[in-house]
Amino acid sequence: MIDYSWIVYLSTFLFALGIINILVKKDGINFIIGIEMIINAALINFVSGSAYLLNENGAVYALFTLVVAALETTLIVALLLLYSSRTGGALFSSLRNLRG
Amino acid sequence: MELGLEVLGFLLTALVMIIEGIAVVMSRRPMHSILFLFLLLLTAAALFIELDAVVLALAELLIYNGGITILLTLAASIEPEEIRAPRIKPDIILPLVAAVILVFMISTYKFGNVSNFSYTSLGTFILSGYGILLLVVMVMSIAAALSATYMISKEDVGI
Structure with a gap:
């Protein structure tokens, strides 16, 4: 059996990489990619906890998280396309133009 | 800890996953x-x-690999981007990584072996314990699809 802490280390590393991807890059697509990496780290935690605790609730939570993440990505991509069609790009540095 | 086939498989998977995560961060083009x-x-x-968790692996393959990455590819192809040379050559790395993943997935999966807890009754488990949450997710999916279609079709929606 694999040690549980190794999977937690792996998901922590993936979470950190997602945060770095959001912070380093200013592009909207890379922002979504970073969010997906963070959600996958959470999914790995859910599934590993479900497997090690012999409880099906973690797998069900992971399934619902997967579906809701897909919906959220669809909405963010729609907003991003709308924003890029107005401003000519999806760089988040131009978001300061939205100040009221 | 014994360094069996299962631990070696996990270490290989984790190593490949970490390399791919670093490659995601290091790539210049979206x-x-x-x-x-x-x-x-x-x-x-x-x-x-x-x-x-074979059911979740299938859901991951269908929803993420089949849906979200295609959606992101379409969005990245529509957006204007500046062309710069990538640091990592994906035409060399991509086939090697894909081959490692496929070999691992085929070699380590125990066909016909039932897991510690059964996934065969997962549908009944979700319907009995999470029926309201399932309804909420269904309504959310309909709302997300309608709102995304509305946002794309109407140009004068304020954001």
Whole structure:
């Protein structure tokens, strides 16, 4: 059996990489990619906890998280396309133009 | 700890996943980041199979690899981007990583072996314990699809 802490280390590393991807890059697509990496780290935690605790609730939570993440990505991509069609790009540095 | 086949498989999967995550961060062009994200999700599905969550691995392959990465690819192809040379050559790395993942997924999965807890009654378990949450997710999916279609079709929606 694999040690549980190794999977937690792996998901922590993936979470950190997602945060770095959001912070380093200013592009909207890379922002979504970073969010997906963070959600996958959470999914790995859910599934590993479900497997090690012999409880099906973690797998069900992971399934619902997967579906809701897909919906959220669809909405963010729609907003991003709308924003890029107005401003000519999806760089988040131009978001300061939205100040009221 | 014994360094058996299962531990070696996990270490290989984790190493490939970490390399792909670093490649996602290091890629300069968004399309290359999406390609490496595709491989990262494929490796995550392999890890789910290793953790005996075959249903979730299939859901990951169908929803993430089949839906979200295609959506992100379309969005990245529509957006204007500045063309710069990538640091990592994906035409060399991508086939090697994909081959490693496929070999691992085929070799380590125990066909016909039932996991520690059964996934055969997962549908009944979801309907009996999470029926309201399932309804909420259904309504959310309809609302997300309608709102995304409305936002794309109407140009004068304020954001």
